[in-house]
Amino acid sequence: MTRWRRINRWLHRELGYIFFGMTIIYGISGIALNHHVAGHWNPSLVMKTDTLQSDIVGASEHVKQTQVKQFLETIAEQKNLKHYYFPDSLSLYVYLDNGHITVDLESGEATLTKVRKRPFFREINFLHYNKPKKVWMYFSDIYALSMILLAISGLFLVRGRKGVAGRGVWVVMIGILIPLVFIAWHLWF
């Protein structure tokens, strides 16, 4: 085996080992974020909504604190009250420790939304979105460059008929064309 092939194989293997964890993290969070952008779910938060009926009806200036507290007692949320305010004269917004309630002051209809953090996905998305910034940004840049090196080195791992000089080149072309078609379709034409 020639020297450069040995180096290429070594590079591909070692980068693959070092960044195995990062690739799993970015792969799973990539799927999560894909579906987040498509509006299918929120990967970082779990939100559960219930519709209730309250007796808090009337213009905001007539709503008393006791009414709000009494309603919270009926739904066993009185200990979770943080604050409340009136976004406009016909709405009430109540903040709870674990969510919020919006009340339509015309009908008394209340929407209770409970919010909690989604374990695992919150953590991996935190990294994929580069929220730590600073040092993490440089480490993830190194990872991204390593992915490019992995892709290039992978082209030359196999020789002969099944290598990049053989049928491999056509498979590579297909892999490049697919994203190009999407770009051209959505952005250029």
Next chain:
Amino acid sequence: MKTTSILLFICLLVTSCNQPSNKSDKKTSSSDVITKVELADILKKPDKFNGKQIKVQGLVTHVCKHGGQKLFIMSEDPDKQIRINTSDDIPEFDIELEGSTVEFSGYFKKLTDVETEAMNQDTDEMHYHTGDESHAEAEKASYHLEAHDFKKI
């Protein structure tokens, strides 16, 4: 094993060498003055505070649930809200800040027309922002506070 360890060491060396120094890159220093201002005053004349370090306090009405990179605060009038964005010093705003009174310190920034238009285009493309929320106006405003610190009151 030896070469892998060297490769890993180089990765760590590069990332640690590029870490910003705590003293020289920090935006605040003992000589910087951070002025406490009322939210209403900012909204009356936002140009006056452009580029200045300020402190502002308010009730957190909404933390963006899609990334936690911004939130909105109001003082007493729910129609008067301001947008607070994260910075390098704050990775994200916790959803638990909603409903709390918080004091934020940071740089007040006024965006150019081009920047504002680009920001609003991004916001409009996000289907989960309906535009009916009480903070909708603040969301599209051409100014915000880039917070580098905050504390609950």
